[in-house]
Amino acid sequence: MSLWQQYLRPQSLADALDALSALGDSGGAVAVVAGGTDLLLDLDQGRHSAVQTLVDVTGVAEMLEIRHVDDFIHIGAAVPLREVIDHARVRAHATALVEACELIGGPQVRNVATLGGNVAHALPAGDGTIALLALGAEAEVASEKGAIWIRMEDLFVSPGEPRFDRAHELVVRFRFPALRDHEASAFRRIMRPQGVAIAILNMAARLHVDGAGIIQEARLAVGPAGPRPLRARAAEQAIKGNKLDEATFSRALDALSGEVSLRTSPHRATVEYRSHLLKSLLKQTLEVAMSRVEHAV
Numbered sequence: 001m002s003l004w005q006q007y008l009r010p011q012s013l014a015d016a017l018d019a020l021s022a023l024g025d026s027g028g029a030v031a032v033v034a035g036g037t038d039l040l041l042d043l044d045q046g047r048h049s050a051v052q053t054l055v056d057v058t059g060v061a062e063m064l065e066i067r068h069v070d071d072f073i074h075i076g077a078a079v080p081l082r083e084v085i086d087h088a089r090v091r092a093h094a095t096a097l098v099e100a101c102e103l104i105g106g107p108q109v110r111n112v113a114t115l116g117g118n119v120a121h122a123l124p125a126g127d128g129t130i131a132l133l134a135l136g137a138e139a140e141v142a143s144e145k146g147a148i149w150i151r152m153e154d155l156f157v158s159p160g161e162p163r164f165d166r167a168h169e170l171v172v173r174f175r176f177p178a179l180r181d182h183e184a185s186a187f188r189r190i191m192r193p194q195g196v197a198i199a200i201l202n203m204a205a206r207l208h209v210d211g212a213g214i215i216q217e218a219r220l221a222v223g224p225a226g227p228r229p230l231r232a233r234a235a236e237q238a239i240k241g242n243k244l245d246e247a248t249f250s251r252a253l254d255a256l257s258g259e260v261s262l263r264t265s266p267h268r269a270t271v272e273y274r275s276h277l278l279k280s281l282l283k284q285t286l287e288v289a290m291s292r293v294e295h296a297v
């Protein structure tokens with residue numbers, strides 16, 4: 001049996017929102033599709049309720065742009081990951097995001113999968129999601145009533161559940177502050193070698209360091225470390241105002257260990273193994289980000 005009965009491919013945001021609104025109001029089951037790399041598997045394997053209509057957003061012009069606007073980099077939610085990775089502005093301003101996207105799936109997946117889909121799928125360890133969180137990103141969420149910017153850390157409720165209504169609302173684009181001088185980011189993840197699409201642990205950091213080597217601003221995100229992608233605020237506070245030495249690292253690790261909620265997942269890792277990995281992942285991620293700041297000077 002077909003997984004859907006009707007397939008729409010609007011070319012503008014207004015048309016996409018009209019379609020979602022009309023279909024939702026008529027009681028028909030509707031879902032947004034971008035690359036389909038999560039959704040089609042979920043439909044096929046019964047993890048997503050049955051749908052009547054798919055609204056494909058990959059032709060929506062407003063969702064396909066990458067732009068530098070004032071001091072922000074904007075990335076359309078329906079831009080395929082391959083284009084995100086190759087874009088000069090993204091490469092210059094968001095190394096963590098490029099590194100995360102380069103690790104998602106294989107070439108076929110990256111040719112169609114999108115950041116909008118990665119974020120809307122709302123897994124606590126989505127690689128693109130964790131990178132965007134550390135970059136300080138916000139998502140523009142639009143409905144028939146208008147559009148608002150929501151901080152990434154406020155975008156999730158529980159595993160698989162974003163704060164917005166996927167049947168009526170769209171993530172249009174993401175934005176994050178462009179890189180200043182003395183600033184850099186990094187993404188690292190630990191993965192099982194055999195084809196499981198979700199990380200054992202992933203982490204991203206963005207550091208702003210002054211001329212004396214003092215970290216003026218730190219953003220850190222980690223997954224899976226709880227029901228939602230985690231912005232590690234306590235660890236950030238432990239890092240801020242200090243040089244990246246052993247004492248700072250040790251305080252950051254203590255703070256991070258106190259705010260993550262790690263668990264055993266049968267196909268990936270035990271809680272003990274994840275706790276053990278936290279230290280080396282934190283060290284690697286911070287050191288790589290710091291060395292990038294130093295080399296950029």
Ligand SMILES: Cc1cc2nc3c(=O)[nH]c(=O)nc-3n(C[C@H](O)[C@H](O)[C@H](O)COP(=O)(O)OP(=O)(O)OC[C@H]3O[C@@H](n4cnc5c(N)ncnc54)[C@H](O)[C@@H]3O)c2cc1C
Pocket residue numbers: 031032033034035036037038039040057077078103104105106109112113114115116117118119120121125126127128166169170171172197198199
């Ligand atoms: C073989 C394979 C390997 C993978 N490896 C990884 C990996 O290493 N790391 C990783 O993080 N993920 C991985 N994934 C998961 C997946 O590829 C990513 O999450 C991808 O970014 C999803 O994007 P998509 O465009 O395909 O989303 P879709 O499948 O089209 O949509 C996913 C969900 O988001 C909703 N949605 C999509 N776009 C929007 C929008 N703009 N606004 C509102 N809702 C929207 C859909 O309705 C659906 O609920 C893998 C998947 C496969 C099949």
